[in-house]
Amino acid sequence: MSAAAPPTAAGTGVPAPVAGKAVGVSPLRRLFNELTRSTSGFIGLCLVLAILLVSLVGPLVVGTQVPGDAARAWEGPSAQHWLGLEGSGKDTLHLLVIGGQTVLMVGFLAASITTVIAVAIGALAGYFGGRFDALMLQLTDIVMTVPQIVLLAVVGAFYNLDSPVLLGVIIGILTWPVLMRSIRAQVLSLKEREFVEAAQLLDVGWVRIVFGEIVPNMASYILINFIIAVTNAIYAMVGLYLLGLAPQKGVNWGIMINDAWTKGAMFNPDAMPYIVAPVTMIVLLQLGLILLTRTLEEILNPRLRDR
């Protein structure tokens, strides 16, 4: 393992930073350099970027309408259709390209909502303590007790979740407690630090102390947890689609797997790509995100590096 050498702008083709000093490098650029230097971080970044590119730009290139030819259902892979055709004669590769948008959108939407709620409540609870803190801890205790997937499935059953956006919002609202607890713990230790004391002495008001001083100091921690929240949200949403507990409208990887499973595609060798391809996409996306978080943790928390 490369030891903890001081970060320098040794990236390939990176324009020389101001005065050649590492201090002059912007934090984002430095993060990027460190990320690409670690093998697992680089693989993770490439996977996530590639999937983002295919899923967001791909539909613009190939179009969102997939022509189907029912006479050629379950045709195996050919030069024309690399991954074969599915049950109603649609091109699997084409469906795969346009099926990622919803997954990514719901994942990022749910993660954003979770992170915003968790950071706001966690920071306030940790900073002020007292009754609000106790109440919030009690609340998270209760919410964390109910298995979230079960709750989500039940909520989905009681109330019709007919749009992916609604699904994302509900996942976001149900999943914040775990993150809120760790944010609170971070704030508890950060608020004893000198810079907070200095801000308190300047009497800049609690809004600026909490959201202008303390929260930005947790930026890297929040970033890592945001990515973790994305993986959790994708796990939940794909699961719901796969079980058929969310309405099977539109095209996404979860619906594709559900469709393949219920039609018994796994027993048909020609139809194999239709079930394996979306599974692979989700696994690669999750793997990329997890590699990214692991590497970011190592970079941003230098104490872990020497262990």
Added chain:
Amino acid sequence: MTADVSTSEAPPGSRPHARPRAPLGHRIYHSFILRRLLRSLFVVWVVASGVFLMVRLLPGNPVDVYINQQIALYGKSYEQAAAEASNFFRFDPATPIWRQYIDYLVGLVQGDMGTSIATPGVTVTEKIAQHLPWTLYSVGLALLISITIGLILGMIMAYRRGGVIDHAVSIIGSGFHAIPNYLLAILIVVVGAVQLEIIDYTRMRGNMSPGVEPEFSLRFLSDIGYHATLPMITYILTTVGTWALIMKASTTQVLGEDYVTVAKARGLKESRIQTNYVGRNALLPLIAQIATQAGFIVGGAIFVEQTFSYEGVGLLLFESINTRDYPTIQGVLLVVTVTVVLANLAADLINAALDPRIRLGEGGAA
């Protein structure tokens, strides 16, 4: 005054710093176990109330949906449909809502959760009693195996940091961690059963082979073990890497503690340091995690059990959702929550028994 002081002085024979015993009432009030029990009850009560609210009061609630459906589909009168709904959900529409709420709670305490809509005549409690043992058995055993393997791997990784095992387990562990458990289940079927034909999927699905009766015999035990293999492999593979990584971090931290250095300096045997000094202390933070993980796996069981047709609580929930069997859904949600609450309670009590700081700290602070 002087007499007072002398009575509160330590009685002969006891340790000099022993605290004077508090009055009994005070001790019960501050008892850690009692506090935890009350808190668990409180959580169950809140969840039960939340379910009541969701089923009975919110717009678009299942009772209204059920009544409207009966009217629309079978042309029943409102009274007739409402009477049926009240029978399934065990409530009396004529009484005020607070009265219904109390009846509902009393019913729950007596184990009455209503009657299943999908299979008339079967109570929800009976249905759950049929399915819950299978989930507890497969998830519990899988968790036990996964934790044991994970702990051993984690300790080895911590002792040989940067070694082959460390790297291999890290990579394989995060790989399997990245695969959602339901996708792993599907992959097992697609790759193992269909492509490689090493798994007899059609024979292995379900809880037990036809013709096998639940009894205490070797045949029965080996048969349920055989049928639980696939779900258990799924649970184990997706969690073991996480356990190893948690245990590695925990062990690494303990290895840096002064008391380990002192133990080494005292020339204690390496095996004794490993078990009594490092292992024991590294395990502590993990016990709380076990309860959280248990909840997560029970949740994931919905997906996994469906794939393997393993008739546990997860499959029951899935089927009830598909048949809109609301009383059963409500019952499963409650029972699963109670299970997780009990797991949490057990973890807390074990933790408190192992670490006096927890029970004393909480009793004193609150």
